[in-house]
Amino acid sequence: MELHTLLLFALASLTLNLIPGPDVVYILSNTMKGKASAGTQAALGLGVGYLFHTVAAVFGLSALILSSAYAFMVVKYLGAAYLLYLGICALRSFARGESKLALDDSQAGNQNIFRQGVIVSILNPKVAMFFLSFLPQFIDTSLASSPTHQLLILGVVFCGLATLCNGVYAMLGSWVLGSPQASRFSRAIEGVSGLLLIGLAAKIAFSKNNVG
16 A cells, blocks of 8 residues: 555544544543543543444455445445535534534443443444445555455554544543633634545545545
8 A cells, every 4th residue: 555545544534533523522421421531431442343343344345346346436436425525514514613512411321431432333324334435435456455455454544543533532521621712623623624525525536546
């Protein structure tokens, strides 16, 4: 796998993981109800769930690539459309000034936080859809390394970066929610991330190569 592709993937992964979404709210809920350690347990539990989805995506997409190059390209373009949708949603939230950093007391418990995080992640169909649409954008079928190997590397990198970002949110949970700048912080991230996601979707859609 080429270095520039891996760097582009890392940038896209960080962009997606910094956007405050349901996983971040779940982590912050645990942080505020317990301590930073509770939020960290939630982040690690979600990370294990991400690994489960990575393995599922690797085997499913590898089989798809081997069976039909055309079907794989369809998946790539559908994935690009999904990234475009995420970018538009982020820009809409930015334009409306809607902050996603709002807690729901029903979203987190105080017991078995790690296990709960694993279950929440594994049973979330949106996570599965995300992995199936995001990972193929960075696969180059013309390289000597197998698609399975490329998918596995990308999946592990994504899981690591996602868990790192979630851990940062867990450690800074009290500050993020307690600061009067929380809404502005969330809005700024969504604005920048929305533009980056739309740019990535456009690059994929108009690229003549197999790499996203």
